[in-house]
Amino acid sequence: MAYILIVLFIALVALLISYYEYWGIGPQKGIVRRIPKKKGKYVALTFDDGPSKEYTPAILEILKSRDVKASFFVTGKMVERYPDIVKRMADEGHDIGNHTYDHFNLILLSNSRVEEQIEKGEDAIKSITGIKPALFRPPRCLMNKRIRTMILTKGYQIVLWSVSAADWGPLKARGIAFRVCHFVRPGRIILLHDGGSLVGSEGGDRSDTVNALPVILDRLIEKGYKIVPASELIRLAETADEISCLDQAS
Numbered sequence: 562m563a564y565i566l567i568v569l570f571i572a573l574v575a576l577l578i579s580y581y582e583y584w585g586i587g588p589q590k591g592i593v594r595r596i597p598k599k600k601g602k603y604v605a606l607t608f609d610d611g612p613s614k615e616y617t618p619a620i621l622e623i624l625k626s627r628d629v630k631a632s633f634f635v636t637g638k639m640v641e642r643y644p645d646i647v648k649r650m651a652d653e654g655h656d657i658g659n660h661t662y663d664h665f666n667l668i669l670l671s672n673s674r675v676e677e678q679i680e681k682g683e684d685a686i687k688s689i690t691g692i693k694p695a696l697f698r699p700p701r702c703l704m705n706k707r708i709r710t711m712i713l714t715k716g717y718q719i720v721l722w723s724v725s726a727a728d729w730g731p732l733k734a735r736g737i738a739f740r741v742c743h744f745v746r747p748g749r750i751i752l753l754h755d756g757g758s759l760v761g762s763e764g765g766d767r768s769d770t771v772n773a774l775p776v777i778l779d780r781l782i783e784k785g786y787k788i789v790p791a792s793e794l795i796r797l798a799e800t801a802d803e804i805s806c807l808d809q810a811s
């Protein structure tokens with residue numbers, strides 16, 4: 562019973578963190594949520610929890626139609642299930658980031674199991690792209706100092722977000738597109754989902770995300786934004802301070 566309550570509490574906190582603009586507390590070294598707006602009108606679109614057979618190909622098609630490159634944070638088990646989709650992501654120039662193997666809450670795992678989750682996720686991606694992924698996003702953004710240190714020690718840049726589309730909840734396509742277009746600012750990283758589900762790691766309906774995507778892309782392009790993969794956004798930030806930028810006004 563206590564375990565269920567703890568899991569529910571963590572899920573609730575994760576939902577709140579994802580829904581509201583979250584700027585982080587505590588040390589931010591090695592974490593990027595956005596880069597300073599002075600770098601120009603750049604934004605990064607990121608998709609979590611895929612690949613999924615139903616939604617990822619449609620998302621790739623929409624991105625291709627606007628010649629936009631994005632970043633996909635994939636779980637190893639889904640990579641193994643749909644290797645062709647991951648191959649397509651790589652061939653079409655998108656970032657592929659490590660989102661662990663199973664999408665477990667890393668905070669609840671022992672060091673050796675955390676290592677296993679990172680490495681198995683990494684190996685799944687590497688078996689397709691031939692290169693070690695450079696970017697990492699912990700499942701549901703849940704991390705403490707122990708987890709953060711382990712991820713950084715493995716040579717990853719941790720990528721979170723500063724605009725959540727909240728497409729994991731009840732919002733329909735219109736609401737998702739409105740949220741993104743309302744909160745977007747230069748330098749922001751936008752979070753969407755091409756897989757996963759509210760509490761599990763797969764099976765959610767992402768058709769509203771797919772339907773919102775053309776509206777989001779067209780609106781951002783119309784507003785003069787350049788949409789780049791997260792790796793490129795990070796390259797635009799020249800110093801560690803700019804990458805781990807904490808000042809909301811920057």
Ligand SMILES: [Zn+2]
Nearest residue numbers: 609610700701
């Ligand atoms: Zn996730």
